Amino acid sequence: MSSDPRTAAPGADADHLTGTRRLAGDLVTGPVDRFAEPLTKVLGPRSAGALAKLGLETTGDLLGHYPRRYGDPGKLTDLGGLVLGEHVTIMARVVQATVRAMRSRGGAMLQAEVTDGVHRLSLTFFAKGTGALRTHESRLQPGRTGLFTGVVSAYRGARQLTHPDYLVIGVDADDEEAALIEARRPIPLYPASASIPSWRIQKAVRQVLDPLTEDEVPDPLPPAVREARGFGSRHAALKDVHEPFDTRQWQHGRDRLRYEEAFVLQAALAQRRARAEAEEATARPLRAPGEPSALADFDASLPFTLTAGQREIGEEISGELERSRPMQRLLQGEVGSGKTVVALRAMLQVVDAGGQAALLAPTEVLASQHARTLRTLLGPLAEEGMLGGADHGTRVALLTGSMGAAAKKGALLDAASGRAGIVVGTHALLSENVQFADLGLVVVDEQHRFGVEQRDALRAKARTSPHLLVMTATPIPRTVAMTVFGDLETSSLTEIPAGRAGITTHVVPADNEAWMDRTWQRVREEVDAGHRAYVVCARIHPDEPAAGSGAADGEGAPAKKKTRTDDFDEVPDFLDLDGPGTGSDRPPLRAVLEVAEELASVPALRGLAVGVLHGQMAPADKEKVMADFASGAVQVLVSTTVVEVGVDVPEATVMVVFDADRFGLSQLHQLRGRVGRGSAPGLCLLVSTVEPGTPAAVRVETMAETTDGFRLATVDLELRSEGDVLGAAQSGRASSLRLLRVVKDVAVIEQARADAAEVVGGDPELEQHPELRAAIASRLDPEREEFLERA
Numbered sequence: 001m002s003s004d005p006r007t008a009a010p011g012a013d014a015d016h017l018t019g020t021r022r023l024a025g026d027l028v029t030g031p032v033d034r035f036a037e038p039l040t041k042v043l044g045p046r047s048a049g050a051l052a053k054l055g056l057e058t059t060g061d062l063l064g065h066y067p068r069r070y071g072d073p074g075k076l077t078d079l080g081g082l083v084l085g086e087h088v089t090i091m092a093r094v095v096q097a098t099v100r101a102m103r104s105r106g107g108a109m110l111q112a113e114v115t116d117g118v119h120r121l122s123l124t125f126f127a128k129g130t131g132a133l134r135t136h137e138s139r140l141q142p143g144r145t146g147l148f149t150g151v152v153s154a155y156r157g158a159r160q161l162t163h164p165d166y167l168v169i170g171v172d173a174d175d176e177e178a179a180l181i182e183a184r185r186p187i188p189l190y191p192a193s194a195s196i197p198s199w200r201i202q203k204a205v206r207q208v209l210d211p212l213t214e215d216e217v218p219d220p221l222p223p224a225v226r227e228a229r230g231f232g233s234r235h236a237a238l239k240d241v242h243e244p245f246d247t248r249q250w251q252h253g254r255d256r257l258r259y260e261e262a263f264v265l266q267a268a269l270a271q272r273r274a275r276a277e278a279e280e281a282t283a284r285p286l287r288a289p290g291e292p293s294a295l296a297d298f299d300a301s302l303p304f305t306l307t308a309g310q311r312e313i314g315e316e317i318s319g320e321l322e323r324s325r326p327m328q329r330l331l332q333g334e335v336g337s338g339k340t341v342v343a344l345r346a347m348l349q350v351v352d353a354g355g356q357a358a359l360l361a362p363t364e365v366l367a368s369q370h371a372r373t374l375r376t377l378l379g380p381l382a383e384e385g386m387l388g389g390a391d392h393g394t395r396v397a398l399l400t401g402s403m404g405a406a407a408k409k410g411a412l413l414d415a416a417s418g419r420a421g422i423v424v425g426t427h428a429l430l431s432e433n434v435q436f437a438d439l440g441l442v443v444v445d446e447q448h449r450f451g452v453e454q455r456d457a458l459r460a461k462a463r464t465s466p467h468l469l470v471m472t473a474t475p476i477p478r479t480v481a482m483t484v485f486g487d488l489e490t491s492s493l494t495e496i497p498a499g500r501a502g503i504t505t506h507v508v509p510a511d512n513e514a515w516m517d518r519t520w521q522r523v524r525e526e527v528d529a530g531h532r533a534y535v536v537c538a539r540i541h542p543d544e545p546a547a548g549s550g551a552a553d554g555e556g557a558p559a560k561k562k563t564r565t566d567d568f569d570e571v572p573d574f575l576d577l578d579g580p581g582t583g584s585d586r587p588p589l590r591a592v593l594e595v596a597e598e599l600a601s602v603p604a605l606r607g608l609a610v611g612v613l614h615g616q617m618a619p620a621d622k623e624k625v626m627a628d629f630a631s632g633a634v635q636v637l638v639s640t641t642v643v644e645v646g647v648d649v650p651e652a653t654v655m656v657v658f659d660a661d662r663f664g665l666s667q668l669h670q671l672r673g674r675v676g677r678g679s680a681p682g683l684c685l686l687v688s689t690v691e692p693g694t695p696a697a698v699r700v701e702t703m704a705e706t707t708d709g710f711r712l713a714t715v716d717l718e719l720r721s722e723g724d725v726l727g728a729a730q731s732g733r734a735s736s737l738r739l740l741r742v743v744k745d746v747a748v749i750e751q752a753r754a755d756a757a758e759v760v761g762g763d764p765e766l767e768q769h770p771e772l773r774a775a776i777a778s779r780l781d782p783e784r785e786e787f788l789e790r791a
């Protein structure tokens, strides 16, 4: 902490600051965007430098750095619990302060004492002469309350802070009454750092905010909305949260700013919806009964009857495909609810009508599996015929990034000529050289790996806007759907097809040998009964970190380490590599290659065919091992989370997941959904090393308790930050949401959505609402905006 009295005294660099501001004011002639002004210009280089370390560069950044919470000036810190050597910020009352000259050493010293009412703490300042200490003395008057920051040390057995940085509450007030009021105000406590304490941020905020007039604070909320919801201006709201006089005031301001975040986001989504709806699509009507139809033949050949949900949603989609406006639909469904069949039926309707469908999958494994499944499901329908001809068969082309040149060329030709009615692929489908004869429908499978940009890139490949069907990997809470996929209409498949025996889940302590033995015995029993087993590990090589293995293949570590600096209510992130319950003393994560080798010497598994699958393998090898696993040539598949999404081998009945506590709940739910897909019951064994009673253990146990994907998704999201929720879907810039909690703020999101729909409905391009338009533009990722323009 700095001991310079100039910095310690509030308002000490005010001269310098007003000077700067006056200068800036003189130079400015026209209206300026005060929010874009760099803090270096407004506050001077020193304060601005410290704020830059928190990522705050402009006035707007600083004013959007809201207090994390508010201190109650009546509540003093318990000084009994101070630990030597710790950097602390405490609130205490001054008992006395005396300056004296030090005869022995020369120089002067100020000794002050503060109290929490029970314990006492010394504050010590040194200077060359007594004069330099008088400012402190005059501020640290007995009875005043202040915030003090420093490192706790000891002098002759007593705790003390040497040269603490401090703020005395109410000291700058004009008179005693004002001082009293000042002293009772809630104290905004900002997300701070050691280089800049909270009250220094508070001071900077005031210096920036106080001179702003109402006109200089643009307000994205239209007056009518503001009035209907009982909110004041944005200017007032900023005052409320940064400089409140009482609790109700900051709560009111925070409510308004939270609502505003939801409103701007929903307005952007409403605009997107409106724009998509204004686009023209090619209608893809159903064939009349009796006419040759791939869809009708497919339905007739299905080995099962559709669930009621599959039928209803199928009809809804079918109706939308018949219109000349592009369908924009999200199909979310429980794992194993049969989304693929729904999508395939939609694709066949488009093929029947002479168009093409693209199916975009997140991994190569999944793309080739889809191609294989579709070809199998279609049988002879996938082998013959030319698109648009009298014949109603089609071709399924597969296109992935790592395919051989010849195969790729063939697939590209099939897509461009229209010969392939269905083109399945990974991101490779998005590349420039992929062309379609008549792309009518884009299906995005397991959306969580694809962003808005990718969707738009595919849509740009069609002459008229293609219909769009997006499928999520796991069910997601309603508000998340409204926020992340807010530009799409939603259908939900909640029903699991009849005849599934269900899944049982158990937690297995990794260090319990008897349980581990039993685990392998169960695997053996399943395989002996003609079934198959997955063994999932968090990484590939034993000597590699868990992160980033085959990222290009959509495969990665189960949990990535990340840091948050702008959080409000600290959301514990139990997935953090250094998080609670996962201390450095935990054994290293199990790896695919290591486990596969060990399984060879497990007595219970003797003689079984063990295969290995991970993202770093050559595509052909991946293909082969998946095919072998499907056929039974491989009985136990040791793999990374590359099997997480969508892999469908109905004979697989048991899954062992190592280090289960390191995976997100939705991810575990997805993984678990790989077993028990046939008529035999599934078994999922979650091997974990966590201490019982820790949050990580609770999460794993929640997994064992429920198979309700909605519930797991909600629990999962509650444990994550908004950045994760939104970042995962790459929708909007996470940093634009500071106060809104997607999982919690259901009512706010619903209100904002309704209000935004009304505003955008009456003025799609927001010509009457330039401030809202500007907020949308500045709060959305520029890259995304670019795509919006191009689409």
Ligand code: ADP
Binding pocket: 304, 305, 306, 307, 310, 333, 334, 335, 336, 337, 338, 339, 340, 341, 497, 498, 646, 648, 650, 673, 677
């Ligand atoms: P998900 O929704 O998880 O993507 P899939 O589409 O992969 O699920 O379907 C899971 C399994 O259920 C597949 O093997 C599929 O053939 C089968 N299936 C789909 N619909 C039905 C149904 N109505 N009755 C029986 N089995 C079905």
Ligand code: MG
Binding pocket: 339, 340, 646
């Ligand atoms: Mg699927």
